[in-house]
Amino acid sequence: MNEKLDAANDPREMLDLIDTTRREAVRHITGRYAGLLVLWAIAWGVGFAALWLTRGVGGVDLLPTAVGWWIFAGALVIAIVWSAVVGIRAGSDGIRGRSQLQGALYGCSWTIVMVAAWALISGLQSNGLSQELSQLLYPSLYIFLVGVLYLSGGALWRAVPMYILGGLLIVIAVIGLFFGAPTHFLVYAIAGPVAMLIVAALMYWGPVAPSAAERS
Amino acid sequence: MNELDPVIHAPARLRIMTTLAEVLEDGDTITFPALQKLLGMTAGNLTTHLAKLSDAGYVEVAKSFAGRKPVTEITLTHAGRGAFRSYRSQLLALLGGSA
Numbered sequence: 001m002n003e004k005l006d007a008a009n010d011p012r013e014m015l016d017l018i019d020t021t022r023r024e025a026v027r028h029i030t031g032r033y034a035g036l037l038v039l040w041a042i043a044w045g046v047g048f049a050a051l052w053l054t055r056g057v058g059g060v061d062l063l064p065t066a067v068g069w070w071i072f073a074g075a076l077v078i079a080i081v082w083s084a085v086v087g088i089r090a091g092s093d094g095i096r097g098r099s100q101l102q103g104a105l106y107g108c109s110w111t112i113v114m115v116a117a118w119a120l121i122s123g124l125q126s127n128g129l130s131q132e133l134s135q136l137l138y139p140s141l142y143i144f145l146v147g148v149l150y151l152s153g154g155a156l157w158r159a160v161p162m163y164i165l166g167g168l169l170i171v172i173a174v175i176g177l178f179f180g181a182p183t184h185f186l187v188y189a190i191a192g193p194v195a196m197l198i199v200a201a202l203m204y205w206g207p208v209a210p211s212a213a214e215r216s
Numbered sequence: 217m218n219e220l221d222p223v224i225h226a227p228a229r230l231r232i233m234t235t236l237a238e239v240l241e242d243g244d245t246i247t248f249p250a251l252q253k254l255l256g257m258t259a260g261n262l263t264t265h266l267a268k269l270s271d272a273g274y275v276e277v278a279k280s281f282a283g284r285k286p287v288t289e290i291t292l293t294h295a296g297r298g299a300f301r302s303y304r305s306q307l308l309a310l311l312g313g314s315a
Binding site for chain 2: 009011012014015017018021022024025026028029093094095096097098099100102
């Protein structure tokens with residue numbers, strides 16, 4: 001901060017300075033999550049589009065079955081690994097204390113929920129759930145749960161765009177399910193990335209939520 | 217209208233207080249390099265202004281060691297959060313009054 005700025009102390013300028021400073025801080029912290037969301041939008045779009053184009057799985061017979069599944073799995077693995085990298089980097093943000101525990105618990109709940117969902121569907125399969133229904137249930141249950149996790153994350157951090165994304169994903173999961181297999185892959189391939197990109201833009205350029213200091 | 221708090225009413229310190237109030241929840245601390253990165257200030261400048269804020273009781277600067285490496289952690293005190301809040305309300309009231 002230079003002397004010229006030190007001399008400026010007009011109330012309007014000081015209030016503007018509060019706003020720009022807050023925006024810079026929020027952008028610094030959430031910018032990487034907006035980037036991550038863009039990566040997820042791409043991975044999700046590519047993955048579900050590949051399934052839609054896969055013989056015996058989707059609606060179009062373009063890709064051999066194994067290739068389609070490999071593209072889907074590859075896209076998701078890249079996105080998951082990159083998410084972990086971003087999460088670890090966030091841990092070195094230098095902020096410790098209550099919110100660090102909050103973030104760690106929230107991170108754990110993703111792992112718990114995702115593993116439990118896989119176990120739940122395995123349980124249903126061992127009780128006679130058909131292959132067709134599994135194909136319908138797997139993606140929609142996962143998208144639904146991601147939506148629920150985003151809802152709770154949005155509530156925890158007062159992050160409205162995150163909360164909106166949670167709601168949108170739940171709606172997309174339900175609507176896709178009603179379209180039935182294999183059209184649900186196409187619905188997810190298009191609607192998911194669109195929702196994620198809109199929310200990423202909101203996170204980066206949208207209004208900054210009121211902070212604790214302003215809610216008095 | 218009371219006079220604006222001179223400790224906060226300086227752009228560099230206002231930026232420090234705003235950033236701390238934004239990124240720290242009650243009971244959180246931030247390391248010196250992380251805060252410096254957020255603010256884009258020189259270490260010397262940040263140290264000087266943190267000292268003034270610390271003298272006023274608005275922030276606490278704790279120095280410790282992680283192994284042999286010195287670590288400086290900064291936290292916003294309740295008094296600091298309150299002072300920032302009333303400073304902001306005062307600005308709003310001033311502007312509301314003059315508009």
